[in-house]
Amino acid sequence: MKHLLDRTDELILAALKANARISHAELSAKVNLSRNAVRVRIERLERESFIKAYTIITGDGGISQHVTTALIFVYRHDRMRGGDVIQALRKIPEVVTCDVMTGDFDLLVRVESSEADRITQIWHLIAKMPGVRDTLTSFALSSVIRK
Known part of the structure; x- marks a missing residue:
């Protein structure tokens, strides 16, 4: 049975x-629960898919690397049977x-790519x-909000 999120769950998710990488000890202090209670809640949130994955966003090691972002709006021939495009x-x-x-x-x-030429290649690939x-x-x- 899936639980509804309470305020403490929401605080845990926001902190994560x-x-x-916040420790259970730090997190427990933020939400006023024991470390074990925080661990149990996190495990439940993972089991119930409120937490689906942990990810790493790699940095540039102090070297500024520009990432170019493009939004490609795609028209398909058949909206209902266009799953092959999504798979590709x-x-x-x-x-x-x-x-x-x-x-x-x-x-x-x-x-997203560090090379604008690569985005052009992808655009051609999608168009074909x-x-x-x-x-x-x-x-x-520019990107002004990124979560």
């Missing part, structure tokens, strides 16, 4: 989002998100995929 997009490492959309566009694909009718690409000028 801010720092996934999953195989491209630079594709960081793919959302199925309502309205004019079928898919919104976010691509069977099932893709058309694309529209926009480059992000």
Whole structure:
């Protein structure tokens, strides 16, 4: 049986989002529970898929590395039977998100790369995929909120 999130669960999730390496001792002080109670709650949150994964966002070691972000809006020939396009997009490492959309566009694909030429290659690859009718690409000028 899935539990509903209470305020303490929400505080734990917020703290883990801010720092996934926070110790159980530090976290227990923030939410006023014992370390063991925090550990049990985290295990439950993982079991019930409130926490699906832990991830590492690699840094640049102090060297500024510019990442170019492009949003590619994809029109498919057939919205209902266009799963092959999504499967192909999953195989491209630079594709960081793919959302199925309502309205004019079928898919919104976010691509990130340190090389703008690579984004151009990916755009050409997507445009040539069977099932893709058309694309529209926009480059992000800057990222002001990133969570």
